[in-house]
Amino acid sequence: MFFNAPATTEIYTLALPDALPIWAGLIHTRANGEDAGLLIGPGGELRYIWAGDSSTSAWASGLKPPVGQWVFVALVVQAGKAVIHMHDGVSLKKAVHKYPHSPQTFSGLTHIGWNSAEEDYRFAGDMADVRVYGRALGKSAIQDLDRKSVV
Numbered sequence: 001m002f003f004n005a006p007a008t009t010e011i012y013t014l015a016l017p018d019a020l021p022i023w024a025g026l027i028h029t030r031a032n033g034e035d036a037g038l039l040i041g042p043g044g045e046l047r048y049i050w051a052g053d054s055s056t057s058a059w060a061s062g063l064k065p066p067v068g069q070w071v072f073v074a075l076v077v078q079a080g081k082a083v084i085h086m087h088d089g090v091s092l093k094k095a096v097h098k099y100p101h102s103p104q105t106f107s108g109l110t111h112i113g114w115n116s117a118e119e120d121y122r123f124a125g126d127m128a129d130v131r132v133y134g135r136a137l138g139k140s141a142i143q144d145l146d147r148k149s150v151v
Contacts, residue, residue: 009104010133011038011075012145013112017067017125020044024123025115026073027130031108038075038084039115040065040123046084046095048075051104056082061095072145076136077101085142092143106132 011027020040028037034052041047041057045064049057063086065071072087082097112130115121 009077010131010136011077012129012131012133013038013073014070014128015065015073015123015125016070016127017065017123019067019124020065021120021122021124023115023117023121025111025113025121026123026127027110027112027132028115029106029108029110030116031106031110034105034107035117036104036106037110037115038073046073046086048077048082048084050077050082051102053101055099056097056101059097059099061097063093063095074142074145076142077104078136 013026015026022040022042024040026038028039036050037048039047039049039057043064046061047057047059061084063084065073065086066088069089074085076083079101080098082099082101083094085092085094113123113127
């Protein structure tokens with residue numbers, strides 16, 4: 001996947017985790033010195049890294065996907081904030097990180113299910129319907145994607 005991500009970007013997927021290995025990538029690039037994507041962080045919670053800024057991956061979303069169940073996950077990155085959305089089978093939840101974000105260039109290989117920093121930073125489970133948008137979808141569009149994604 002090669003594209004220039006504008007200041008507003010959305011990453012979306014359905015995931016069925018078998019386990020929650022730390023720093024596993026859901027969608028991630030580390031090409032050409034870049035570092036950006038949606039990850040599983042400490043304690044199995046959803047995290048993200050953007051433009052290689054460790055302040056983004058240090059932020060704790062508090063959203064933990066349940067193991068053995070399909071979940072809807074979306075990361076929306078805008079200039080002044082990032083939002084992680086997750087539907088855990090019960091309700092659509094979100095966590096907001098108010099922080100300045102610069103545009104991210106995905107100029108090389110982008111991995112689905114792997115953070116290539118380490119061989120074992122792989123997602124354990126299944127993923128489907130992976131999408132990347134060059135714009136932020138509004139609340140109603142996210143809710144629509146979530147409704148259509150119920151497995």
